[in-house]
Amino acid sequence: MIPGPRAHIDLSALEHNFQISRRHTPNARQIVVIKANGYGHGMVQVAQALHDADAFAVARLAEAIYLREAGITKPVLLLEGVLDIEELQLAQRHQIDLVVHCLEQVNLLIQATGSAINVWLKVDTGMHRLGLNPANVSKAFQELTSCEIVNKPVRLMTHLANADDRQDNLSQQQCDTFKKTCVDLTSEHSIANSAGILGWPTSHTEWVRPGIMLYGSSPFVNDTAANWDLHPVMTLSTSLIAVQDYKKGDAIGYGGSWNCPEDMRVGVAAIGYGDGYPRHASNGAPVLINDQRCEVVGRVSMDMICIDLRNSPGASVGDTVVLWGKGLPAEEVANRAGTITYELFCRLTSRVKFTYQN
Numbered sequence: 001m002i003p004g005p006r007a008h009i010d011l012s013a014l015e016h017n018f019q020i021s022r023r024h025t026p027n028a029r030q031i032v033v034i035k036a037n038g039y040g041h042g043m044v045q046v047a048q049a050l051h052d053a054d055a056f057a058v059a060r061l062a063e064a065i066y067l068r069e070a071g072i073t074k075p076v077l078l079l080e081g082v083l084d085i086e087e088l089q090l091a092q093r094h095q096i097d098l099v100v101h102c103l104e105q106v107n108l109l110i111q112a113t114g115s116a117i118n119v120w121l122k123v124d125t126g127m128h129r130l131g132l133n134p135a136n137v138s139k140a141f142q143e144l145t146s147c148e149i150v151n152k153p154v155r156l157m158t159h160l161a162n163a164d165d166r167q168d169n170l171s172q173q174q175c176d177t178f179k180k181t182c183v184d185l186t187s188e189h190s191i192a193n194s195a196g197i198l199g200w201p202t203s204h205t206e207w208v209r210p211g212i213m214l215y216g217s218s219p220f221v222n223d224t225a226a227n228w229d230l231h232p233v234m235t236l237s238t239s240l241i242a243v244q245d246y247k248k249g250d251a252i253g254y255g256g257s258w259n260c261p262e263d264m265r266v267g268v269a270a271i272g273y274g275d276g277y278p279r280h281a282s283n284g285a286p287v288l289i290n291d292q293r294c295e296v297v298g299r300v301s302m303d304m305i306c307i308d309l310r311n312s313p314g315a316s317v318g319d320t321v322v323l324w325g326k327g328l329p330a331e332e333v334a335n336r337a338g339t340i341t342y343e344l345f346c347r348l349t350s351r352v353k354f355t356y357q358n
């Protein structure tokens with residue numbers, strides 16, 4: 001049987017990338033970010049593979065509970081926190097650590113009873129998404145510290161808005177604002193995401209929060225993972241299901257958006273936007289067939305892409321087509337599709353078959 005779209009997850013590459021994070025921040029504890037199903041790689045499999053992670057971070061309560069139900073016992077940090085008493089009680093029951101990013105959440109904790117919980121107070125130092133205004137941090141910190149159900153110390157965190165751009169001084173300013181805001185508050189701190197870990201040493205504090213770098217992708221714009229010795233974790237591939245001969249001028253696929261420049265062979269591979277392959281990768285995205293680089297031609301359709309086979313003349317039905325991963329950096333495909341690797345990885349659908357290798 002000719003296999004369809006499949007994502008091969010190399011867990012030894014994941015571990016390797018984790019060690020790169022450690023090497024850059026040897027004194028920090030690592031909160032491994034595995035929200036959105038481990039950036040599409042499989043949240044539980046990633047959590048189980050990274051034995052040395054100090055904690056995991058997810059965005060939603062359901063993700064955190066899913067980890068607990070899968071038997072993950074390490075600290076799990078809920079990056080969006082909880083918004084009502086019902087959610088708080090679930091977090092308490094499952095021993096989930098909470099980000100507190102607004103005054104409503106502070107008040108919720110002040111009024112709550114029950115089992116003790118770890119809390120990270122989030123400071124908005126310039127991202128302007130979640131977090132308390134620095135002017136309100138000291139009071140909220142004291143209130144949380146006096147809270148019956150809150151373990152001490154209340155920890156402090158912020159998030160960098162533009163750390164992927166190493167020329168932008170905003171990251172340095174955010175670190176300065178954070179340190180100034182926290183100077184009189186005895187606590188532990190966390191600033192750095194992947195870009196902070198690799199590119200902004202001033203963001204290195206007691207805790208760091210690596211995400212995309214662990215999955216083998218550079219966090220920086222116009223950069224590749226190889227520059228940081230990061231190894232791709234996911235290799236997405238499929239098979240050729242047809243090879244056709246066309247004449248010069250023949251139009252390929254929906255809308256006929258690409259015409260054969262000469263008599264040539266075109267391959268059809270079983271993957272499309274219904275599998276999560278980006279439709280914006282039409283006309284020009286690279287693929288690998290038998291280690292030869294070829295290009296997507298015509299529009300990406302729901303289940304198929306067409307490929308210019310002039311670089312791989314021996315290609316035949318059943319051959320493997322690599323969409324990204326080993327030998328073909330996902331950053332390149334993301335650039336071509338006008339997106340980022342985070343989105344490529346997260347968007348794969350349930351039609352893609354996942355396999356894991358230690």
Ligand SMILES: Cc1ncc(COP(=O)(O)O)c(C=O)c1O
Nearest residue numbers: 033159193194195209210211212
């Ligand atoms: C609060 C927070 N910390 C850390 C991360 C990890 O970021 P990255 O994947 O860029 O390392 C994220 C991801 O979006 C985040 O939202």
